[in-house]
Amino acid sequence: MNQILLITDGGSNVGVSPVVAAAQAYEEGIIVNVAGVIDDGSIGEYGASEIAEIARAGGGMSRIVSTKQLSQTVQMMTRQTVVGTIRQAVNQELRQVFGVSSVEALPPPKRAEVVRVMEDMGETTPLRVALVIDASASMKPKLLAVEEAIRDLSLSLQARTGESMAAVFHFPGEQEPCVLDTPWTSSTERFGSLFGKLRMRGTTPTGPALLRAIEYFRESYGKIMTEDVHPASLLKQDDTDGMRSGYVV
Amino acid sequence: MATSSEKQLSPGTILTGKWNGRKYKLERLLGVGANGQVYLATYGRAACAIKLGKDVSDLQAEANILASLDHREKKQPFLLDVDDAMLSGNQVPFYVMQYVPGTAVRTYLRKHGTEWFGVIGYRLLRRLSELHEAGWVFGDIKNDNILVSDYGRIALVDYGGMTASGRGIRQFTEIYDRGYWSAGSRTADPAYDWFSTAVLWIHALDEKRLLYLTRTLLPQNRDPGELLGLVKSHPSLKPLSGWFERALHGRFESTQEAAESWREAVHAASGAKSPSAPRVPGWMAGVFALSLLLCISLMAIWLFS
Ligand SMILES: Nc1ncnc2c1ncn2[C@@H]1O[C@H](COP(=O)(O)OP(=O)(O)OP(=O)(O)O)[C@@H](O)[C@H]1O
Numbered sequence: 001m002n003q004i005l006l007i008t009d010g011g012s013n014v015g016v017s018p019v020v021a022a023a024q025a026y027e028e029g030i031i032v033n034v035a036g037v038i039d040d041g042s043i044g045e046y047g048a049s050e051i052a053e054i055a056r057a058g059g060g061m062s063r064i065v066s067t068k069q070l071s072q073t074v075q076m077m078t079r080q081t082v083v084g085t086i087r088q089a090v091n092q093e094l095r096q097v098f099g100v101s102s103v104e105a106l107p108p109p110k111r112a113e114v115v116r117v118m119e120d121m122g123e124t125t126p127l128r129v130a131l132v133i134d135a136s137a138s139m140k141p142k143l144l145a146v147e148e149a150i151r152d153l154s155l156s157l158q159a160r161t162g163e164s165m166a167a168v169f170h171f172p173g174e175q176e177p178c179v180l181d182t183p184w185t186s187s188t189e190r191f192g193s194l195f196g197k198l199r200m201r202g203t204t205p206t207g208p209a210l211l212r213a214i215e216y217f218r219e220s221y222g223k224i225m226t227e228d229v230h231p232a233s234l235l236k237q238d239d240t241d242g243m244r245s246g247y248v249v
Numbered sequence: 250m251a252t253s254s255e256k257q258l259s260p261g262t263i264l265t266g267k268w269n270g271r272k273y274k275l276e277r278l279l280g281v282g283a284n285g286q287v288y289l290a291t292y293g294r295a296a297c298a299i300k301l302g303k304d305v306s307d308l309q310a311e312a313n314i315l316a317s318l319d320h321r322e323k324k325q326p327f328l329l330d331v332d333d334a335m336l337s338g339n340q341v342p343f344y345v346m347q348y349v350p351g352t353a354v355r356t357y358l359r360k361h362g363t364e365w366f367g368v369i370g371y372r373l374l375r376r377l378s379e380l381h382e383a384g385w386v387f388g389d390i391k392n393d394n395i396l397v398s399d400y401g402r403i404a405l406v407d408y409g410g411m412t413a414s415g416r417g418i419r420q421f422t423e424i425y426d427r428g429y430w431s432a433g434s435r436t437a438d439p440a441y442d443w444f445s446t447a448v449l450w451i452h453a454l455d456e457k458r459l460l461y462l463t464r465t466l467l468p469q470n471r472d473p474g475e476l477l478g479l480v481k482s483h484p485s486l487k488p489l490s491g492w493f494e495r496a497l498h499g500r501f502e503s504t505q506e507a508a509e510s511w512r513e514a515v516h517a518a519s520g521a522k523s524p525s526a527p528r529v530p531g532w533m534a535g536v537f538a539l540s541l542l543l544c545i546s547l548m549a550i551w552l553f554s
């Protein structure tokens with residue numbers, strides 16, 4: 001499962017539209033979530049709608065939060081996206097196999113089995129999150145909170161059973177629109193002090209930065225459209241504890 | 250996200266299970282959390298607690314955990330029923346569990362005195378030790394989730410954070426979280442609960458300073474040493490600072506050892522307070538003063554009569 005998490009305060013002003021870039025990501029099987037950070041009410045109406053639009057195009061969710069809430073929000077969005085993706089896949093499976101539209105329609109004992117499978121998948125599905133950080137001048141006072149949120153997210157990723165990787169980009173760079181700070185890693189230590197020596201510049205090439213992240217997914221995982229989520233195979237897993245047998249009708 | 254706008258159901262509302270057909274009468278709201286509302290209810294004449302969820306899968310996941318806990322513990326079951334009810338046209342999932350009487354730790358201590366925290370702490374560690382031995386980690390230890398009833402008896406509620414050992418903690422509360430304090434991972438192990446338990450006691454006895462610390466400390470300075478600093482400068486916690494140091498750094502062999510070490514520390518602390526003269530409780534001192542007064546006045550009557 002692939003996710004991009006964009007942390008920005010809005011106001012992209014160079015290159016391709018970030019909404020278009022997010023739609024492209026979604027098309028390639030990457031869900032885009034957006035955290036809009038404000039501390040002094042600096043997100044205008046324009047910034048707010050840009051943030052919402054990016055997430056909508058990217059099949060994800062967006063939240064506008066203060067730096068204090070950033071860690072929790074980033075956690076929540078990442079988790080909810082995993083859960084949501086699995087739910088979709090499972091619901092589809094339920095429709096095909098059992099002719100019901102969702103978990104709600106199942107009687108509690110069967111529901112218990114399906115939820116157990118979903119929880120297992122949530123914990124074990126491989127997960128890759130590319131964090132794309134807006135480091136334009138207006139973000140400077142917020143970068144400490146951003147670093148903290150990244151560290152916090154990586155702690156939770158590390159605790160998952162399934163393979164979990166994160167990579168960090170920031171934009172703009174000195175020459176290029178977007179810089180890879182930390183390649184895919186599953187360890188928390190790698191995220192030491194990320195942006196310590198950054199020189200902040202004025203432009204905000206959010207769209208090009210998203211494209212760069214998509215490119216990175218493609219480079220590192222080949223064709224990433226391959227399905228990670230296989231509810232069918234999981235639902236039919238053999239009965240190990242004798243309780244699952246009731247489920248596969 | 251928790252929304253307080255969530256409608257409360259009025260007492261007397263009847264929930265009829267769609268699948269099992271049982272009828273429950275809601276008596277009053279017990280609590281509202283991030284995942285739903287909990288009501289005191291009656292089934293026939295028996296009291297029970299009902300959690301009405303917002304999300305079927307989340308609620309079912311919690312029910313699953315309770316079910317497997319019941320399965321392993323072989324005591325009287327805690328989870329009693331899982332079903333859906335129709336409420337004003339909506340299907341609402343719920344589960345029924347045993348009603349746990351009691352109040353949250355901090356409220357209890359405020360009402361009955363701080364001196365109860367030793368016993369309560371010991372019981373909590375014993376309960377955790379049972380869970381840990383069965384391969385579970387409670388995860389979301391916090392003030393609201395530990396209910397204390399008469400004579401310091403405790404029960405855990407809200408098993409939404411309970412996690413099989415070795416997996417990622419399912420639900421936690423920031424200031425109780427080991428990861429938040431840069432004191433270790435979010436992988437479920439007994440030490441995760443020891444850490445939260447240590448924070449619980451700081452929270453229960455010294456909330457002001459704990460919250461002030463979390464508000465003012467920069468993220469990169471969060472460290473178990475800061476918590477230990479609070480312990481060492483608090484009169485009731487200070488005598489147990491050895492225990493806190495081990496709990497915050499995960500330095501026990503087992504939860505059983507953590508419990509024993511707690512018990513010993515609490516004993517030593519209460520003994521140390523008044524090594525020679527036994528303390529005279531306030532009311533007794535009052536009676537003593539009164540009888541002295543009585544004595545003197547009697548003497549006066551005798552002398553001057
Ligand atoms: N079995 C029970 N008996 C008595 N009171 C209970 C019981 N279960 C829950 N409560 C009360 O209801 C409150 C909310 O329940 P619970 O913590 O399960 O909800 P939650 O949505 O998981 O909350 P949280 O936000 O803590 O995750 C508890 O703090 C407790 O006071």
Ligand SMILES: [Mg+2]
Pocket residue numbers: 282393394406407
């Ligand atoms: Mg709770």
